[in-house]
Amino acid sequence: MMHKRDQDYWIFSAELRDAKVKDDQSSKPQIVTPLGISIKRILCTGTVTSKQGDDRMTRITVADPVGNFYVIGFSNGFNPEEKAMLDKVSVDDRIMVIGKISSYRNTEGNYLFSIRPELVSKIDDEAMKFWSLKAYYFAKRRYYAIREAQKSENPAAEILKESGYTMVEAEAAMNAINNFPNYDYQKLFELIEPAMSSIGSSGAIAEARSMILDYIKNNDLDGKGCRYEDIVVAAKNAGIDQSTVDEILNSLGSLGEIFEVSLKRYKFVDTP
Numbered sequence: 001m002m003h004k005r006d007q008d009y010w011i012f013s014a015e016l017r018d019a020k021v022k023d024d025q026s027s028k029p030q031i032v033t034p035l036g037i038s039i040k041r042i043l044c045t046g047t048v049t050s051k052q053g054d055d056r057m058t059r060i061t062v063a064d065p066v067g068n069f070y071v072i073g074f075s076n077g078f079n080p081e082e083k084a085m086l087d088k089v090s091v092d093d094r095i096m097v098i099g100k101i102s103s104y105r106n107t108e109g110n111y112l113f114s115i116r117p118e119l120v121s122k123i124d125d126e127a128m129k130f131w132s133l134k135a136y137y138f139a140k141r142r143y144y145a146i147r148e149a150q151k152s153e154n155p156a157a158e159i160l161k162e163s164g165y166t167m168v169e170a171e172a173a174m175n176a177i178n179n180f181p182n183y184d185y186q187k188l189f190e191l192i193e194p195a196m197s198s199i200g201s202s203g204a205i206a207e208a209r210s211m212i213l214d215y216i217k218n219n220d221l222d223g224k225g226c227r228y229e230d231i232v233v234a235a236k237n238a239g240i241d242q243s244t245v246d247e248i249l250n251s252l253g254s255l256g257e258i259f260e261v262s263l264k265r266y267k268f269v270d271t272p
Contacts, residue, residue: 006100011139012139034183036146036177042098046069046128071117100116137256143189146176157170224265226267228249229264
């Protein structure tokens with residue numbers, strides 16, 4: 001019988017670092033992140049900052065915008081290509097990794113996590129920027145779902161789904177509330193957000209981004225969102241071309257600062 005492949009989640013190293021391992025003895029241990037995802041497989045991107053190995057094993061450190069992933073490949077075992085994939089990359093390479101999470105408990109009782117690679121690809125700066133913004137978008141969506149659930153005396157995944165969240169986001173929110181009741185989400189995003197804001201935010205682009213964000217925030221007069229056509233006209237009057245507007249709208253959406261409430265209508269996301 002065919003087994004369904006475990007989903008690969010896009011996450012940052014800081015989220016994996018703060019994950020916990022649930023082991024109730026009745027089933028296989030589960031790795032749960034603070035944003036509520038039960039993970040077996042992840043997708044991550046970053047820059048290779050170190051590489052070590054011997055004939056049996058290769059270990060690399062991959063730095064994303066907020067920390068490190070540790071990727072380990074062996075020449076034997078279930079996937080003998082693990083080591084070969086890592087041997088092909090060098091320090092300073094930008095790479096994407098898809099792989100399964102392994103956990104190790106040290107003598108102090110803390111869990112450490114590494115990735116057993118299934119796919120390793122070299123990527124360019126634009127691809128790494130894209131993957132980072134996507135990871136941030138998913139993290140922000142899960143955080144909004146958690147925050148919404150925390151407002152309710154009797155939170156439930158179905159209620160969150162009715163509010164517009166996907167079932168994955170809704171179930172993750174419930175998972176987070178049950179497993180991380182006192183987690184400091186503000187501290188997590190204080191780490192992530194400056195790194196994300198710096199992506200593509202230099203010089204004229206930063207000024208254009210600020211102008212478009214302010215326009216959307218201050219001109220949603222009927223509560224239905226700002227029309228795309230009006231944003232383009234306002235931007236053109238400020239000397240910003242339409243292609244730049246499209247790029248900035250996509251970036252702001254990925255960062256969770258705006259959302260498309262309906263076709264070609266954008267609303268500002270007011271966060272505490």
